[in-house]
Amino acid sequence: MSLVASGTLWATQQLPPWIIAVQCLIFGVSFATRHDPPAFRKSAIWLNVFMAGITALTIRSALDGNPAVISLAYFSALSQGLQLLDARPRKSEFVLVTLALFQVILASNLTDSILFPPLLLVFLATVTWTLLLHTLAMEATEAGDPAAVDALITPELRRMTIVATAGCLVLAAVLFVLFPRLETKMFRAGSGRGLALSGFSDRVALGEVGKIRMDHSLVLRVEGLDDELPSPENAYWRGLAFDEFDGRNWSISRAENIATRRALSGVGRFGIELRPRDESILVAQRIIREPVTAGVLFVPNRVQRIEGSFQRLERDRNGGLYLPGRGDERIRYTIWASASQPSAEMLRRDRARPPMESSPGGKRPALRYLQLSELDPRVAALAARIVEGAETDFDRVWRIQQSLRQNGRYTDSPPELGDEMRTPIEAFLLGELEGHCEYFASAMVTLARSQGLPSRLVNGFAGGVQNRLGGFIEVTQADAHAWVEVHFERAGWVRFDPTPADLRLRANQPLSLWAQLGQLGSAAELWWFRRVVDFDSVDQVSALRGLWLSWTRSRSASASSSNQRARTRGSSDPTTRNAILLLSGALALLAICVVRWRRGRNILDSKVPAYYRSALGLLARRGLVRTETASAHDFARAVGERLPGVGGDAFDEITDRYLAERFGQAEPSGIETQLAALENAVNRMGLRNQPHIG
């Protein structure tokens, strides 16, 4: 139990390795010396000294600025170790149980890990077993017979523990669904989460995306609500767009009297409209985002509506979306976005012009999307050479994109670019065109702006890998990407991606066995997050509604004809189908286990010869039942006392023959005479209602 409780804290990855090592050492010492504990384990002085040390460490941790939850985790982990070491008499196991429970509670506040549910399950089973035994031992000790408990550790008690744990889980699941979901936030301390973050902020140094791509931590999980997922080539989730570039750093420009971010009207729970509805077809995606530093939300291009369990949403000058104060949380939201990009024909008829934006003097074109830092004149010449002969703005943008795609070489670890004389982007454009997405995107913005095409750099994620088990796309930090948006007068901001796609996309790479196992874990984690961690009042209502609907449906189905039933089943949603399949599978598995167990028992029973079983049956009908703990000889002796004379002697012989046969010393042979004698004796004696013996 203690080990499992500690395991839940280890799964949070918040304990330093030395504490884990100390815990392991204590587990080892307390187990190895459990029969003959050394003196220090019984010394109150030593144990108090250790306790003082633990208290000092906890205070020190809090003073160091660790969140209170983490300091308490240190305390509970080490105190539990101390309690395990304590070998003094009259120690209460309840303290140990309380500390273990405390650790589980702390762990629940520190992790969303998929390791938590199995550990919680094991903890539940172990704590049930521990408390059962402890209570019985305490009662037996008070009654003056502590050794009696040993005789109670039987399959019956184990079965009771398993049934109790299962019942507890079922009941807990029901209670979990029914609890009112409130979030009063009366006291808001640091939760201890927000420690796993990916790097997105409103100022990015060139080359930073390359570093992010070295990390394979998960950032997004994307599900298609209509079971349609974008192909990796067309899967983009934009985070922040940058308009200001000094040749080395990208940032979001600031303007006097204009707020950097503005709150959008609407409440997330009811949906927030991000742009006016148009005629285009919408696709819906449900996205689960891991903690991200600035609380950025990643959405596909041309998103129209967003819905999620949040109150406020903010948008910056470049269309970046933020959840204020929620950067340290895993967030689930649903977006509706245009399914397609504007066509090339449409864009050819359009013109690339800066967007108009409100300013103190009225609406003005946002010229910041055309601004360039001082550049080597060869860059502008290069741009002019690329777009030479192009008739429309779209064709110019297209040529720049294609030129970079065709002539560039993608690498995640580009050579050191730039020096005192040249900025990295000049070095890139005038050099080998070797780098990662951020260089290509920056290069395209530079070339486009030099040609008067309003553009900006966008950081986000692209590609991802489809998880076939879970039916969603996994996007990790390795899918971090940068691309370009160019503004057209009518079509608005249109995405262009100048990065060669061949090596960038992870989806093109075959999955190893390990990666497939990882996908399985990720699918389980998504299920855990959606069904438990992120279960909110909306889910609560829909779960209850689903139950109601399924009940009413089953009632109407039973009343209607078989054809109608077939139609109803055919139209049931995949989740319900999967749940039914899963439940059926679990029931089938349970049935197989029960059948195998019973067969195992029958095999054991079959070792007992028929005549001995008959004799036992005869005696049992008269109330003489052999208990599980009685040996055959003991039982024969007890029967002899109750059934003196011929009957007892006959049963003695039957028992001897049975034992001789059972243990291989004699061949099976008839023993009808003795059986008949026993039957006669039993019938004569009238032993009905005698207590069980043996």
Added chain:
Amino acid sequence: MRKRSRLRPPRALQATRAGWCFIAIIIGVGFAALNTGNNLLYLVLALMLAFLVLSGLLSETSLRGIRIERSLPREIFAASPNRVVLCVHNGQRRNSSFAITIEDRLDTASGLEVAGRTFVLRVGAGSSEHRSYLFEPARRGEIEFDGFRVSTRFPFGLFVKSRELDLPARAIVYPAVVRLPPGAEAVASATTDEEPSGASNQGDEIAGLREFEPGDSLLRVHWRSSARAGRLLVGEREGIAAAEFEVQLRLPPDTPETLVEERVAVAASQVVTHLELGRRVGLRSRTTLFAPATGFAHRSELLCFLARVAPDSSEDAA
């Protein structure tokens, strides 16, 4: 009593210290869950509440099928331990009962009092266990057993759940039997106004043999016959060989209570001692006369009278 049993709830629940701690933790986790909206805390809270419910269900299965039969000793004497045997039966077909504490209770003028307590660690499904306790009543007289309070801390020690089982029974507590001063078997006690009506004579003739019964003195066991029969036999000295002895009991109305009890105890002790010595014993008070006789029925008659006797009644009757 019937009205009281109707008013009793079917089960009583009392939290132990560990139970109160557990409830406090539940409140804390519930508050934290409501405050943070953290679903994992909701999950832990749900598990803890389910644990409580489970505790209630399992303790119920421990108590549900319990049936108890009480076997009182044939004679109960005040101020001495009397073994009361309880047969605890679990009537359930599948579930065993664990950690059952049984309190046998007396219905007295001042309310219910515990007569004795015993414990059973496990009673298997459909089986019985025998347990006993020593009942040491303080006073002579009639007593009324009310029933049992059966309780358990099973399964987790968080609560003590109990139920009441009615099993009323009446019994008579005989006066305390005290050690008589040396030679008192032969000489009347001055304090009780008892006078012997004959000299001590145990008699040599055995009128007959009977089975040993609880309460018989070991002095009366006829060892030779017992050895032959393979069971304990007691020699009956009824008849001409036995001497007679009359106990006289005088309890004037103004006798202090302690003195009354002392005299009654000495009289009872005389009755028991002389009967065990095989004498024919009679008893005389101001109102009642028991002719000298022997045997268990006579002994019971005398002791019952002594268990109920009171100064007022004897004098009024006179």
